[in-house]
Amino acid sequence: MVHGHKGVRFQNWARTYGCCPEMYYQPTSVEEVREVLALARQQNKKVKVVGGGHSPSDIACTDGFMIHMGKMNRVLQVDKEKKQVTVEAGILLTDLHPQLDKHGLALSNLGAVSDVTAGGVIGSGTHNTGIKHGILATQVVALTLMTADGAILECSESSNAEVFQAARVHLGCLGVILTITLQCVPQFHLQETTFPSTLKEVLDNLDSHLKKSEYFRFLWFPHSENVSIIYQDHTNKPPSSSASWFWDYAVGFYLLEFLLWTSTFLPCLVGWINRFFFWLLFTRKKENSNLSHKIFTYECRFKQHVQDWAIEKTGEALLELKAMLEAHPKVVAHYPVEVRFTRGDDILLSPCFQRDSCYMNIIMYRPYGKDVPRLDYWLAYETIMKKFGGRPHWAKAHNCTRKDFEKMYPAFPKFCAIREKLDPTGMFLNSYLEKVFY
Ligand SMILES: Cc1cc2nc3c(=O)[nH]c(=O)nc-3n(C[C@H](O)[C@H](O)[C@H](O)COP(=O)(O)OP(=O)(O)OC[C@H]3O[C@@H](n4cnc5c(N)ncnc54)[C@H](O)[C@@H]3O)c2cc1C
Structure with a gap:
């Protein structure tokens, strides 16, 4: 029989959202999952499944039953x-x-x-x-x-x-x-090449960059023209690395965190920090190669708040974000704004449903765990993303509700009908999902 635990506190990776589920289960088999659902039905409880708990929102939170899937991992x-x-x-x-x-x-x-x-x-x-x-x-x-x-x-x-x-x-x-x-x-190896550029260059030559590199993305440094371009492509080269403890940790983490913390008292420093760190860390070409999963993933050192919407019009949206920051010098934005590209698909609630998309991820770090004011930046970003027909990343906190999703997703009613059929009592809802569906 499956045993639950009381008094467990769940926190997401960034420690920005958490909850105290009434019961916490770690089933080891399909039968145990079924038992938890039977208990939930008997006691009329909500159920939330959690995986790695990395979502930067309350999508995985509940005060009902939480099922952690960590023991079903074969x-x-x-x-x-x-x-x-x-x-x-x-x-x-x-x-x-x-x-x-x-x-x-x-x-x-x-x-x-x-x-x-x-x-x-x-x-x-x-x-x-x-x-x-x-x-x-x-x-x-x-x-x-x-x-x-x-x-x-x-x-x-x-x-x-x-x-x-x-x-x-x-x-x-x-x-x-x-x-x-x-x-x-x-299995394949990737070569990653990082080199500096400008916002104008990358936007003028977007199609060419997209053609040149299979996994192309770029980082824009707000309050500047600076851009770091990252190409990742198949290679036969042996593994090599440009990693350096001094530049990656001493400068890129410890010094940066201290300066970002200082800027919480002097926000006007943020623009200077963005330009200074671009100059320090991103102005020379760097190359790394390794197995694909070692190149795709990297160590995210900072706890952070993020937003990430999928849109179609990369250039227009990014330039509008830049213009907004220039017009409102009191609104500050940490680097980077990360811009990535994705092929369209046919999954009903995929932000890329029926359209190739560009994801524009904005970030505000939490130096030493301190929350940095971000409301104005967040609201301005959301307004721009909505104007360009964007769809928010489901894992990342947003302010959208059912009315927005009905406009954004042609297949929203179809998804709702399937959900209502599979879960007529709303057992798998939480407050995040209630905003999506009600
Ligand atoms: C440092 C960091 C880097 C990230 N980088 C990226 C990135 O590059 N690109 C990107 O798109 N996102 C990124 N994310 C977001 C991340 O990929 C998503 O939040 C992802 O969902 C996390 O997986 P998880 O296992 O932690 O899911 P959780 O946060 O635990 O759960 C996510 C959702 O899935 C549900 N769920 C999980 N498992 C099950 C299951 N077995 N059955 C039913 N429901 C289930 C949960 O109920 C919840 O609704 C990043 C997040 C962090 C913290």
Whole structure:
């Protein structure tokens, strides 16, 4: 029988959102998950599944029952011929990579961190960059879902196809994702080349950059024209690294954190910090190569607040954000604004539904855990993103409600109908999801 714990406090990775679930479960089997759902039905409780707890919002919070999937983390099957792997949804990608390495396989794209679960990254629509590559959920070829009544649905293009179209970006509101089958590719190495540029250059030559590099992204340094371009491409070169403790940690972390903390008393320093650190760390060309998952992911050292919307009009939106900052010198923005590109797809609530997109991620760090005022920046950014028809990243805090999503997503009613059918009592809702659906 499954045992729950009282008194557990859940906090997300950035320690920006947390909750005290009434009961906390760590099931080890499908039967135990079913037991928790049966208890929840009997006692009329809400249920929230949590993966790696990395979402920078309250999407994974609940005061009802929390199911942590960390003990359902096995690789179940590797089909070398089809290059597909079936995993339990609680597996951390960081544990999946070495298993795939052993079989000469890899995921074709990843987000910036791997301490996240397969169930969590697909559920929130996690993405990286590469205009020929979709969000991570597009790598899913099948999944199994336990619905509120304890039934198990096998979903793929050929079985429960409508649920499959919804459940790849599931927001945690359709049931418990038990297993996921991912389409892999042969293992590959990437070469990463980072070099300086300007906002004008990168926007004038966007198509050319997108063609030149399979995984192209760029970082804009607000309060300046500075841009750092990052190309990542297949290579046969042996692993090499330009990492340096002095520049990456002493300067890029300890000194930066201290200066950002100082700027909480003197916000006018932020523009200078952005320009100074660009000059210190981003003005020379750098090259690294390694296995793909070691290049895609990097160490995120700072706790932070973020927003990340998918839009179509990169240049117009970015220039409007820049103009807003110039017109309002009291609004300050930490570096970088990270701009990534993603192929469109057909997943009902994917921010890239039916359109190739550009994600524009803004950030405000929390030096030594201190919250930095960000409301004006956040509101101005959201206004611009809405004006350009943007759709917010599901994992990252936003102020949108059902009315907004109805406008943003042509398939929103279809998703709602599927959700209401699978979870008629709203067992899997929490306050974040109630804003989305009510
Ligand atoms: C440092 C850092 C870097 C990041 N980099 C990127 C990036 O490069 N690109 C990007 O797009 N995002 C990025 N993110 C966001 C991150 O990828 C998402 O928040 C992702 O969902 C985290 O996975 P998780 O396992 O922690 O999910 P959680 O935060 O635990 O959960 C996310 C959602 O999935 C649901 N869920 C999880 N598992 C299941 C399951 N088995 N069944 C049903 N529902 C489930 C939860 O209920 C919740 O609704 C980053 C976040 C951090 C903190």
